[in-house]
Amino acid sequence: MRLDRLELINYRNYDRTIFDFSPQLNLIIGGNAQGKTNVLEAVYFLSAGNSHRISSASQLIKQGEMSSAIRSKITKDNGPITLEVMLSPSEKKRVKVGGVEKRRFSDLLGHLHAVIFSPEDLQLVKGGPERRRSFLDDTVVQIYPPHDYWRRRYERVLRQRNILLKSRSQGVDDGSLELWDKNLVEAGTKLVVGRLTVLNKLDKFATQAHLQITNQTETLRIDYLSRVTSGGVEGPREIGGKFHKELVKRRKDELDRKITLVGPHRDDLTLTVNGADVRLYGSQGQQRTVALALKLGQFRLIEEEVKERPLLLLDDVMSELDDDRRSFLVETIRSGTQVFITATTRDSIADQHIGDCKVIRIKDGKLIDEG
């Protein structure tokens, strides 16, 4: 698949800018804070329905403006399609697919696929569990859009339940908590099942990539860490059953501590390299390699599942990676992938990595013509 045209209207530091992209390599060049990441963010937004940087869409609207839009023309194997997203601070996010306004914003999902590599990826390994959960959920959503519905539904029940717990006097069970349990368990089970199904395949691709980057010397292993499943071959029935049992068991604790203590919002991924937890024991280089392998795994998984190459968005990473890792990245993506690379100067990307490409120069939210 490829993105032929992107139009940003009142988006971040852009007034109204149209980008025409090459089907192969696009280099987005500009100084710091000129709007390079903003372009990649907009492309990613079309694939994920949210930004890779922030959760509130209102920050994406240009300051002082009432609304903003991202418009795009895309070519897929089965033909062209247009996607348009409209954001406003007071209304829900809106979406048009093929020019037709959809009732649900989530109808955006499943059309464009993109994987973003950025310096923050290291936080996938070093950061807190919520980073890894979002990474996994984002991956599931790209290949199975209904996951987004269960994810949002789960978050909503969880919030209802936590606010209820906060408002109760400590330790008193008046039966009101129970009203939310069924939906918590139902949505939570769907979440866990989606995550496990995808993780199974992601694990294979990421481990493969990791072996290749390390010249077959280091083995990556990804495990799902959860109170509601042992991660094995359990089906929804077992997971739901365990979840519910655990909830009942921890009810008193929950009432005392006034927060929901059981569920996939507390799950995590453990990343081990040659048997040691890389978050705790890995060197900086090992942690980088694992982050890279996770993203490459995501790329290949999406490719295999949707039967088309996702777009590859490389934000500032070319300067971050050492030669070996950089060559490896370029090698794996060479043919048939549409790539977007940001850099502050044209020179920071060595020629042997490039070949034919389109150079797009931006300054202060505007295109500068090559002169």
Added chain:
Amino acid sequence: MYATPVSNLIDELSKMPGIGPKSAQRLAFYLLKASQEDAQKLAEAIVHLKETVKFCPVCYNVTDEPECEFCADTHRDDTIICVVEEANDIVSMEKTGEYRGRYHVLGGAISPIDGIGPDDLRIKELLKRLEGDEVAEIIVATNPNIEGEATGMYLAKLIKPLGVTVTRLASGLPIGGDLEYADEVTLGSALKGRREI
């Protein structure tokens, strides 16, 4: 920041659902520019609405009669009450042409996020209507979202011990959607396929 009359209006407008401070500001400045006549009409329409339209004392539907048309209609089935969140949900149910029973409007759904508990809904009023032995079934037609379902469960826990059957519309309604968006055919078949909670 603004003259008091302007900021008063902005405050009042931003209390409305779906209106944030920015939209309120935009509406206020629109009204400031509007003709005296248009502004007068709007103000009168609001006052007239509050003076003439009242809640039906039986089911809490909106009406400008002493009782709403569904409560006043002697041909409807008294043994069955369909419980909805808002008065406009009655319109959706009526469009199906499948329902001939009575209604009860709760005035919302249980939602701790919005500070709404069972006591904020017209549940006591519903229980009162069950005091005779006439009502045999309550159909819970709250929205098919988590708040609507939690409200349904609460009602079932309360009402089943009274010997009244409590049913819920069959699923198949648009996932996570509101009743008001469901088309007549979907809603009609959800009504026929209702199940006991």
